[in-house]
Amino acid sequence: MASAVVIGASGxxxxxxxxALALGGEHASVFALSRAGAALGDVVPEPVRYGCVDVTNxxxxxxAAERVARCGPVGLVIVATGLLxxxxxxxxxxxxxxxxAAMATVFAVNTIGPALVAKHFLPLLPRSGRSVFAALSARVGSIDDNRLGGWYAYRASKAALNQILRTLSIEAKRTHPDAIVxxxxxxxxxxxxxRPFRPDAGAPGLFTPEASAAHLLAVLDGLNPPDSGGVFAWDGQRIPA
Structure with a gap:
């Protein structure tokens, strides 16, 4: 079995x-990487391996990629970092x-960081066979779906991330034809x-982290190579560019 990697595992x-990945039992190891690098509360200890990473460095x-590579093949990378x-x-x-300065900080975490993770972790994916590189984006990063305006830095950073993922998918097809980005x-x-922007607890459309994780992993399980380069909501619907 290949390993899974979660960048931003302390959020x-x-x-x-x-x-969820540890309990699923489908990966040889689950690398939980974050700036904290420490044990993460009640997360199942096996087969989790903790490590440090700073996406702005x-x-x-x-x-971090070198440490992960020493432990064998990687089948799944999820970048779960984000700054609002x-x-x-x-x-x-x-x-x-x-x-x-604030805009540059947002881009460093939301856009440049995931791009650098791709630079160093994409080579760890197998050249053949299904593998996945995913990053947390946001519906507000959609240019076509922008109805309210505002949030310039965050919207732009996620729109730029979506373009990076789309471009990465094109490049990845040349060397990793079965990979999904x-x-x-x-x-x-x-x-x-x-927290400052969400509805009250129990309101429709507000998910616990555990429910959201289950949704996202189900979405990834349902994707195929032709879907590579897209951005998908928690319910599997494709989000317009």
Whole structure:
């Protein structure tokens, strides 16, 4: 069996993905990589292997890929990192509030980070046989589906990520014809990322991390090589570019 890798395993959804993959028993190891690099609460300990990675530091990503490569083939990579807000950084309601430093920070995590993960982890996927490289995107990254405006940095970073995934899928077909590259929209998940913007607990359309992880893994299980390059919502529907 090949291994699975979750980048951003210390977040709410990342932890849930690690737990679901570990319980699924379909992977030789599940690498739970994050800046924390420590044991992740109640996640099943076997076959989880913990490690450090910082998606804003290419040397850290390269070192993590080297550690994973020593343990055999990799069949699944999920980048579960994301930045919407933090202290001193909030989504913009109008263009006049756009801050270049904040925008660069958002792009570093949401766009450049996953691209660098692909750079170093795509070579670990088998040249033949089904494999998956996926990254968490967002419906608000869709240009055609933008109805409300605002959130310039976050929307643009996810739109750019979607383009990177699409471009990666084209390149991957040349060397990994059975590989699937996909973006995933998890819906609104009860995690720290969505806390200031989500509906009350129990409201329709709000998922626990565990429910969202189950949805996303089911979506990935249903994808085939012709789907590569697309962005898919938690219910399997393709999101327009």
């Amino acid at each position: 709410g959804l990342g932890r849930a993905l690690v737990g 290419e040397a850290s990503i390269a070192a 807000h933090q202290s001193g950084l909030v989504p913009e309601k109008a263009i006049r509030t756009l801050d270049p 996909a973006g995933l929209h998890p819906g609104t998940v009860a995690t720290g990322l969505s």
